[in-house]
Amino acid sequence: MFELRPDGLYQIKSNHPLLFLCGYLQVLAIARAYGQLHSYGLVIQWTNIDDRSIIKFIPMRWLHGENLKLLKDLLLDSGFKVTNLKNVWDLITQYLHESTSVPTRALVTETTGWLGQSYATAGWSVNCQDDELFYIGTAIDQLKQLGSLHSWQQHVGRLCEGNPLMVFACCTALAAPLLHWLNWDSCGFHLVGNSKSGKTTVLILSASILSDRSYCYTWRATANGLEAIATGRNDMLLCLDELHQANPDDVDQAIYMLANGVSKIRGSKEGFAAKTNRWRVGFLSTGEISLSETLAQIQKTVRAGQEARFIELPVARQYGAFDYLHSAMNSKEFAEMLDRNMAANHGTVFRAWIEYLSKQPNLAEYLRIELAKIREKLSKTQYGNQTGYALDRFALLALAGEMAIAAGIMPWEPNEAINSMRNLYECWLDNRGHHHDSEEHVLRRILAHALPHWGMGLVDPSQALQDGDVGYVVNDNDECEWFITKPAFRDGLQIQHVSQLSQRANMMKQRGWLITNEGAGRFEFKRQFPSGKPHDRYYRIFPSKIIRDLHLNTQVSQIKH
Structure with a gap:
């Protein structure tokens, strides 16, 4: 017999005092991998020596024979407290076996994003299924929340009105989880502007839909880890700052890698092909130079596929990245006010947005129908494939924004997103196929x-x-x-x-x-x-x-x- 207490697991014996075995260890559910009829296991929760709670999925086979070593390694390496009793692991294994009668059933996933109508992140899930849903991947929870949705709307969202690039930034984050329903590949935008033009502030604004400014990475810092980051951002926005500081060779490879949505094929220790990671992301990049200028440093030119997947927009509004400063006296004061407001209000929009989307019936068909309507509103002219590809992406951003307005998530008047995307699409058309240097x-x-x-x-x-x-x-x-x-x-x-x-x-x-x-x-x-x-x-x-x-x-x- 065993008794689980807040401070740990104890063995109960008649006429004997309670015997402490290990730290807190509980079986939450019997689970299987999403979309699989095998791969059963247990979802277990334990507390380590730093009082940190950890939830993991362990396959059933780990409770038997030589595989038990995998369970020991997992627990001990995490800082799990275990006594030095000779048979302590036999007792822990017995406890876990007895706990398999728990009635709760669950599904587990190693990837973030959509699972049917449900949606998983490393920190929270929106579950529309009968079984519980647990994320068991390696991504770190970076979706931080502060303030309320209403507070974000009043102190951040309202400042976007009259500012097409700011509306664009919000819509980029909102559109990322819609790519799944349209079965579109990953795609991204790159904001090109001079130093201190406000482009990084716009990037942080986009991130504020999901989290705080730590959600943004720099191109240089992510060169080697971009695959892992993209995997953890599946069906989400990926923010990358300062393209001009990145290694051009890394950028050259990263554009295709991000857009293709699959990691490199690597070998495992056993000599077999290791599991490949997959993702679908919307990404937003900033920099003082364009992609063509970046690649020119290594005597390369932009290929058509890169140009289509990396849509560049100039940061050349009336006040840098801004057009309407609301109550601010100048663009610097406006950017500082926006920064303060975002620091106190972030991360609340995305969850509300996912909850709204998960309840929409026939979402894929709805998006296709409405997308065609908005495309007509943005431009009635028929263009070639590359221009049409970009038009579709601007239309998706406009649709995401208008849906969020209708849902009461974005605090804007109807057509704010459509008008902003039309303006930016026309700006992109003006600059299509042309290159520039800012000195x-x-x-x-x-x-x-x-x-x-x-x-x-x-x-x-x-x-x-x-x-x-x-x-x-x-x-x-x-x-x-x-x-x-x-x-x-x-x-x-x-x-x-x-x-x-x-x-x-x-x-x-x-x-x-x-x-x-x-x-x-x-x-x-x-x-x-x-x-x-x-x-x-x-x-x-x-x-x-x-x-x-x-x-x-x-x-x-x-x-x-």
């Missing part, structure tokens, strides 16, 4: 060369553009304006890397050298000239101001056009 001295040198080149290819608005022409020259209110075509503008600015166009155009816009009528995040100017088409777009620049501000030794009147 200001490079822009100065390039403009000094580009202005004379552009000037010689300009024509009067009454004339039709011919081969070799770069745009129109217009004199309004004694101010000379140039409307440069998109190809000529990109050629003149020597665009070579994917983020150069937005960064250089944004730099010109901030200095008043370029204006747009296309809204935040875009830099083109829509205008119809007598010989042009109704929806033609140009880059509208002010050459005289550029010459004055850069102290160039030339005058607009000296430029032949």
